[in-house]
Amino acid sequence: MGGMDDIVAEFLAESVENLDQLDQDLVTLEKNPSDREVFAQIFRTIHTIKGTCGFLAFGTLESVTHVGESLLSRLREGTLDLRPEITTDLLALIDAVRAILANIDATGQEGDEGYADLIERLKSHGEGTESIAGIPEPSASTPPSRAKASGRKKSASTPAKGARGKKKAPEKIPARKQAEPAPEPAAADEDADELELASTPTNAETSIRVDVRVLDHLMNLVGELVLSRNQLVQHVAGSTDSLLTSSSQHLDAITGELQEAVMRTRMLPISSIWKKLPRFTRDLSLKFGKQVEIKMEGEETDLDKSVIEAIKGSLLHLVRNAVDHGIEDPDTREENGKPRTGTLRLRAHHEGGTVVIEVHDDGGGLDRDRILARAIKAGLVSEAESEGLSRHEIESFIFHSGFSTASKVTNISGRGVGLDVVRTNVERIGGSVELQSEPGESTTFRVKIPLTLAIVSVLLVAADEHRIAIPQASVVELIRLDDAVSGLGIEDLNGVPVFRLRGNLLPLVFLNQELGIQENTETRSGANIVVLQGDDRQFGLVVDAIEDSQEIVVKPLGHLLSTVPFAGATILGNGQIALILDVFRLGLAAGVISEARAHSIATQVSAAVKTRKSRTRLVCIHGADDERLAVEFEAVNRLENIPRSFIERVGNQQVVQYGDEILQLVDLQQTLPERRKEARSSPNPADSTTVPVVVCNVSGRRIGLVVHMIADIVEEELKARRPGSRDGIRGCAVIQDRVTEILDLEAVVRLADPEFFDRETGSS
Amino acid sequence: MARQFCTFFVGELFLGIEVTRIQEVLRDWMITPVPTANPAIRGLINLRGQIITAVDLRTRFQLPDRDRDDAPPTILVLDGSEELLSLVVDRSGDVLEVNDECFEEPPDTLKSESRRLIQGAFKLEHSLLLVLDIDHVFDLDAADERV
Incomplete structure (x- = not known):
């Protein structure tokens, strides 16, 4: 049958x-x-x-x-x-x-x-x-x-x-x-x-209907093909056989295209989950006696099936939250001069390599007084400390577990498990949730998620003989401690090792210890700390060595390995297997996430009170004649020292081979208006063999900013801001008591290469 | 009725799995250990791009670990419908055809935990072939509870 x-x-x-x-x-x-x-x-x-x-x-x-x-x-x-x-x-x-x-x-x-x-x-x-x-x-x-x-x-x-x-x-x-x-x-x-x-x-x-398993298998095979291709291409690179070289190049190109095409087959429009929402909203609004109209934009935005599966629940929760807590009942709305029917607006669009989903309601917004009262009652913050909290700090309390401002618990929402779970789920797949709220006007949740889970950018680290991959999305920064410094840097706080990072105490987790690897008793010189973001908490992971950053294909672990702190595994270019770290689970296992949470919030808050108001992180750059410039940290990908000999010329552009891509360089001194003449007469000090490069993200593409010197990373409250006085400068601010110009990266790139943004992004 | 069994050795034990359950036999294969995993899990193997969990039968039968200078173990990849799994054994033997008539209950000499892993035995001319109960071998949680 x-x-x-x-x-x-x-x-x-x-x-x-x-x-x-x-x-x-x-x-x-x-x-x-x-x-x-x-x-x-x-x-x-x-x-x-x-x-x-x-x-x-x-x-x-x-x-x-x-x-x-x-x-x-x-x-x-x-x-x-x-x-x-x-x-x-x-x-x-x-x-x-x-x-x-x-x-x-x-x-x-x-x-x-x-x-x-x-x-x-x-x-x-x-x-x-x-x-x-x-x-x-x-x-x-x-x-x-x-x-x-x-x-x-x-x-x-x-x-x-x-x-x-x-x-x-x-x-x-x-x-x-x-x-x-x-x-x-x-x-x-x-x-x-x-x-x-x-x-x-x-x-x-x-179109035809295909079993997802067939696509997964196809994806697996293509992943293998990519690895074999890498090995072959590497091997052929030194060959003089022109026929072999040309066919390997051909194979290289086709494999790349095939990979992209297979990836596309796994994409689904977001409407596949959104189409459930009108019905869902209708049921909810009947239940709560509200009138809600749902509007959707960007239904055709494509996402990998696995990502869609992963965020489905969170999205439903945000909608539920908006109808239950956000939108007021019709009478209240009328009193406040709003139309009786509230609007719930969902928007999705691509932004760089990510997808942004917005859930917006025109309801009452967040009631900060009530949130604060609740936070004080729950012991998240003391009354005295609460005085100086910023708007944003108060709003972020709603992401803490066990927090609900609903005056009564309904069977739909307000059970205290909610937004914290949403945030955890989204962060697990390398995304983030942001919140914007205007009292009396609206609330918007912005969920940013990666396009696919199948290919992830990771940082490879070593723990003894094990190679462990850490998703780049969780990596905040890397710190190398030299011998002399390490004695000063790592402290012991009631038996918990901590590192003092720019005035904040960062709890440390030793990877070898967590993985039960026998520690080498001989003292190593220095230490490598990978600062990780897990849940709402940062911690430092001490590893033996930091090796490389790679794009990898994620493969699931079998059911026998459901308890280990690894999210999956991958196969490296040499056929070796590397395990992918589940940062959240590791943090839990090491006790730096859950147990410390309530406690940590208090310390974070008190730290925030001392240095309140919004702070911005900046990478400070020194110009040739001690001129001070800064780039917003958000936009910075990496800081590199690139050997001068690696810089090549293509047309009138300077480029450098950077991982798998060709990175276009923009020399700041030659680009910024007033510096042009000077720059020609006095280029970078020629005696150094390397140039410092700030690798930045500009509108989703990477460029390398050639600077004179990378000075520091600071977190400063930007006082006395004023608009910039020349092209390529967003504005001025006082940083560490010096007037510093903050770069407008897009404008700088446009100055150096006016056609940069018109060119198609070449796939690697 | 006669059935075909793929045989192999783990310590002193002479074991067998029905041939149809085995997808392939790997020798000299790299096994990547997984820290913090159940001790019975020897690690992961890379089979043409598929990552497969390998369970060590020595650990499951509570035998001492292999010595460094022992011959590299053999891996049996089992044919699974949902997820491929593999077993690490000392070495593989021949494929034998055995008759259902010589099937018996597991011998009493086996220790209790090991007994659970055995469905029964075939009395052969010179030896006793123990039939592995695959489902129990991969039921690591139950093993943990007992310990």
């Missing part, structure tokens, strides 16, 4: 997909009852499910969908108006269908629930017009009309329906169908045909 199983599986997959669409359509229809196109869509979906399940002998499903179809046909004829109760019951019908489908999927049976109640309710809506049961139509009469329909469908060249026609064709065969009490008013059937014909072709004709 393999063939039958396949048909059932296909039926399930198709129906589940259709049901999601149906949710959305019904909500749309409620707002705009005259939309015939949407109506046709709904009718068609119910009709298809009914038709197929009759053939597959799912009696309950058929009877439930049947009354639904009859009700819909009545609505369509206009003998009945679509009232909210009817919509609710229709939605309940969809839920019932979903439950039955889930049962079929799990057990192969429909389950015992007969849904008599629901059927009764659905029937009652259409009461009085014509009998719903109708005259049982002998199934023998069905095939001709169906056959006709499928014939017409084919001529309309819409494969989606062709497929349906194909599936229905065997209906003549099973005698089972006749035994099934399947009353079907003929009118409904004809209506459906008519509606089907009226519909426009879908994108089904250019």
